[in-house]
Amino acid sequence: MTPAKGYAAQSPATDLAPWNFERREVGLTDVQFDILYCGVCHSDLHQIKDEWFPGIFPMVPGHEIVGRVVKVGAQVKKFKVGDLAAVGCLVDSCRTCENCKEGLEQYCLKGSVGTYNARAKDGTPTYGGYSNFIVVHEDFVLSISDKFSLPAVAPLLCAGITTYSPLRYWKVGKGHKLAVLGLGGLGHMAVKFGVSFGAEVTVLSTSATKEADAKKLGAHKFVLTSDSEQLKKAKHSFDFILDTVSAPHDLKQYLSLLKTNGIHILVGIPPEPSKLYAFSLMNGRKSVAASGIGGIPETQEMLDYCAEHNIVSDIELIDIKDIHKAYDRMIKGDVRYRFVIDMATL
Numbered sequence: 156m157t158p159a160k161g162y163a164a165q166s167p168a169t170d171l172a173p174w175n176f177e178r179r180e181v182g183l184t185d186v187q188f189d190i191l192y193c194g195v196c197h198s199d200l201h202q203i204k205d206e207w208f209p210g211i212f213p214m215v216p217g218h219e220i221v222g223r224v225v226k227v228g229a230q231v232k233k234f235k236v237g238d239l240a241a242v243g244c245l246v247d248s249c250r251t252c253e254n255c256k257e258g259l260e261q262y263c264l265k266g267s268v269g270t271y272n273a274r275a276k277d278g279t280p281t282y283g284g285y286s287n288f289i290v291v292h293e294d295f296v297l298s299i300s301d302k303f304s305l306p307a308v309a310p311l312l313c314a315g316i317t318t319y320s321p322l323r324y325w326k327v328g329k330g331h332k333l334a335v336l337g338l339g340g341l342g343h344m345a346v347k348f349g350v351s352f353g354a355e356v357t358v359l360s361t362s363a364t365k366e367a368d369a370k371k372l373g374a375h376k377f378v379l380t381s382d383s384e385q386l387k388k389a390k391h392s393f394d395f396i397l398d399t400v401s402a403p404h405d406l407k408q409y410l411s412l413l414k415t416n417g418i419h420i421l422v423g424i425p426p427e428p429s430k431l432y433a434f435s436l437m438n439g440r441k442s443v444a445a446s447g448i449g450g451i452p453e454t455q456e457m458l459d460y461c462a463e464h465n466i467v468s469d470i471e472l473i474d475i476k477d478i479h480k481a482y483d484r485m486i487k488g489d490v491r492y493r494f495v496i497d498m499a500t501l
C-alpha cells in the first residue's frame with residue numbers, strides 16, 4: 156500500500172478535513188496519477204451528507220479528476236509516465252455483462268464500482284479525487300487534450316458526460332426545442348452541448364441573476380420559473396426538458412411546458428422521491444425518463460468532441476480549505492458554474 160492524503164468526511168455530521176489513508180500499489184494493468192484538479196459535483200454534497208443512502212465513511216469525495224501519470228503497470232498500453240489522464244465517476248465494472256459489453260458500464264448488471272463511496276471488488280472502500288493521487292485500472296482512465304486549461308476540463312468527467320449522454324441518446328439537435336432546468340454545474344454543460352448539437356435552448360431557472368450568463372453560454376431563451384406569466388407563455392413549448400435540479404421540486408408545472416410526446420429527462424437526483432400524477436403525462440402522451448452518467452467509450456467520445464469543438468466548463472478555482480464555503484454557495488444555487496479544487500492547495 157502507498158500512503159495518500161486527502162480531505163475526508165469522517166461522518167455525515169462532520170465537515171471535511173485533512174485525512175491520511177492508503178491506496179493500493181500499482182498493479183500490472185493500473186495507472187497511478189497525481190491529481191492536479193478535481194471538480195466539485197452536487198453529488199459530493201448529497202453523499203457526504205447521506206442524503207441518498209447510508210454512505211461509507213471516512214469518505215473522500217470527488218469524481219471529476221484530472222492529473223498527470225506518475226506510474227504505470229507493466230501491461231498498461233494506453234498511458235505512459237508524464238501523460239495527462241482523467242477519471243470520472245467509475246473505476247471498475249464486471250466487463251462481461253451485456254451492458255458492459257455495450258460500453259454502458261454505468262449500468263453494469265453486477266454493479267459498477269464508483270470512484271468513491273463504493274467498494275472495490277476486494278471489498279475495500281474506494282476514495283475519490285479530493286486527494287493527492289489515485290490508482291485506477293487503465294480501462295477506466297480517460298485521455299484528455301492538452302489544448303485547454305486543465306481545471307476547466309475536470310468537470311467534463313461528470314457534469315459533461317451526464318448531460319452529453321442523454322442528449323445523444325435522445326438525438327437532441329436541429330429542429331428540437333430543449334429546455335435545461337436548473338443552471339448549475341450540469342445545467343451549464345447541457346446548455347453548451349444543446350447549442351452545439353443545434354437545438355434551440357431555453358434555460359428554466361429560479362435565479363433571475365443568471366439570465367445574462369445563460370445567454371452568454373449560448374442559450375436562446377430564458378424563463379424565470381418563479382414568474383407565473385413567463386411560465387404560462389412557455390406552456391406546450393419543448394420537445395425535451397433536461398432536469399438537473401438537485402432539490403425536491405414539483406414536476407407537474409414543468410411537464411405542462413412539454414409539447415405532445417415530449418420527454419422530461421431526469422438527471423438531477425433530489426434526496427426525496429418526486430410525486431408524479433398520471434394526468435400530467437396523459438394529457439399529451441408525455442414521458443418521464445432518467446439517465447445516469449455515461450459509459451467509458453461515450454465519456455472518451457465526449458472528451459474528444461469537446462476538444463474538437465472547444466467546449467470546456469466555466470469554473471471558479473478554489474483552495475481546498477474553502478470547500479465548505481463552496482458547498483454553502485451550492486446549496487443556495489450560487490454556482491457559476493463549477494467549483495474546481497486546485498489540488499496543489501491540499
Ligand code: NAP
Nearest residue numbers: 197198337338339340341360361362401402423424447448
Ligand atoms: P448544482 O451545480 O448545485 O446545480 C443545481 C441547480 O439546480 C442550481 O444551480 C439551481 O439552478 C437549481 N436548483 C437548486 N435548487 C432548486 C430548487 N429547489 N428548485 C428548482 N431549482 C433548483 O448541482 P449539479 O452538480 O449540477 O448537480 C445537479 C443534480 O444532478 C444533483 O442532484 C446531482 O447529484 C445530480 N447528478 C446526477 C448525475 C447522474 O448521473 N444522473 C450525475 C451528476 C450529478 P437555478 O439557480 O438555475 O434555478
Ligand code: ZN
Nearest residue numbers: 196198313314
Ligand atoms: Zn458528479
Ligand code: ZN
Nearest residue numbers: 249252255263
Ligand atoms: Zn457489467
